[in-house]
Amino acid sequence: MSVDPNAVNSSSGPGLLSRVPVLHWLRTQLFSSPLNTLLTLLTLWLLLATVPAIIDWVFLKSTITATSAQECRKVTGACWAVIVEKHRLILFGVYPYEEQWRPLLATLLLLGVIILSGIRRFWNLSLLVFWLIALTGAAVLMWGGVFGLTHVENSRWGGLPLTLMLSTFGIAFAFPLGIALALGRRSNMPAIKTICIVYIELIRGVPLISLLFMSAVMLPLFLPEGLTIDKLLRAQVAIILFAAAYMAETIRGGLQAIPKGQFEGADSLGLTYWQQTRLIVLPQALKIVIPPLVGLFIALFKDTSLVVIIGIFDLTQAAKAALVDQSWRGFSIEIYVFISAIYFVFCYSMSKYSQSLEKRLATEHQR
């Protein structure tokens, strides 16, 4: 009797279950043991209970073309028309309506340079130039006052460009500060070490919301008469200082993971402390801590929504403003789903990028 070439698992006998690939997969992956069978049935029940309802609400019974709230309320599904109506308020805050192409362009500029930074080919000095161009371009677009653009106070900035700006500058400045703090905490010089420890533990001991509150309310009390620092700038600095403390500890974990032999090998070649740190230690340490570090970046992106406490209009606050409109009240779910989707797109992109970065760096020195 010839052996069936399609038999996947000959030891389970020549039954149907082991000869048809799909059934075999079902049997080994989903129903292989009593516990697995129970879990599979439970999951199936959960999916059946929720997914059709969600699809129904999101797609099948929803409307995107309704022109008024009354029409929308007649529909049992989601009212995406409220997004169509309110998307500019949510995305751009109270920026003057006719000038909203400017924050749009600034957002695209920032996104462009961020994406560019992710491509390995551009990891050289020209990247710095691109960043400078993008930052000045974004600043000019947002502020105006030159090139015939009308001046827009930064108290009117809001929505997605503001969230993006706070996060980008936050990460960009907190990262080198975090590296410095991590190295300082490991230093042999007692003064530097103490300063770093005190800073890290103080900042980690307070919530971001209290730092923002202090920056907005308390700091002006300590400044001399007549000296005012822009509120947005103060919030930005608070975010940077906050993030740096957490990044420092994560990076320090990576530094601790470098074997002593690496330092000795570098020492034996005569490399100075800074040469060692820059060429040998940091590249390896940062690669190790990519997962938790990107986690911090993602958390920071979402933490920027706390600036609402000091009256700065970020994406979340803009969404709440959209809800205030009496004629469109009652559609809060749709609006929050919308901004959640925006947050998700950004955070998931960061996450995916970090995965690809890890994979790329790993293939370099594994067989």
Added chain:
Amino acid sequence: MANAIISMQDVNKWYGKFHVLRNINLEVASGERIVICGPSGSGKSTLIRCINRLEEHQKGRIAVEGTEITNDIRHVEAIRRDVGMVFQHFNLFPHLTVLQNLTLGPIWVLKTPKAEAEARAMKYLERVRIAEQASKFPGQLSGGQQQRVAIARSLCMDPKVMLFDEPTSALDPEMVKEVLEVMVKLAEDTGMTMLVVTHEMGFARKVADRVIFMDEGEIIEQNTPDAFFDHPQNERTKLFLSQIIH
């Protein structure tokens, strides 16, 4: 000894309360080949690691090429440029290619231009017979290959002294031979001063000018290889030699 390239006088070191080096007196002439052997814990690795300040001695004087080793980092860095070290666990930089491992020191410490550094690196890679692996990463090489790269990396700095800290102890037996061959060739072709901590007595017989036996932090006996192996004087030396197959 006049013009000793390495001079150690009454060197003492403690790890906390443990006295790891006791009154070490050692003079090494330029071009001399010294093999240091002894039971584990005898302080042999600590001794050579004090020479390039990977360990700090608490008492006594160590001078390399006339420069005394102190807490002054500039002296230490100057000494480290002239003293190369090969480690038991290679200590290659895993995120750099073999070629980059070799050119790192010359480019950043000796300020050699990149092209010249790469040419020199290829020359030494050929000398240790591993030139075809230049663009690979250390993780892709075998232990014997990695150690040969480590030797080439130290040679690229054009040191006056090479320290070897049990270079073959972490290798499989079949790879020990390829590394020892490189070290023998280094001894024969150049006038390099070499201090080798090893258990490979065949190597000692072939290459060493002097064999030093250490036990419990002290230099017990030192002699030419033949005299050392065939006519050991001290009881502890005789005990040690009887325990190792050579």
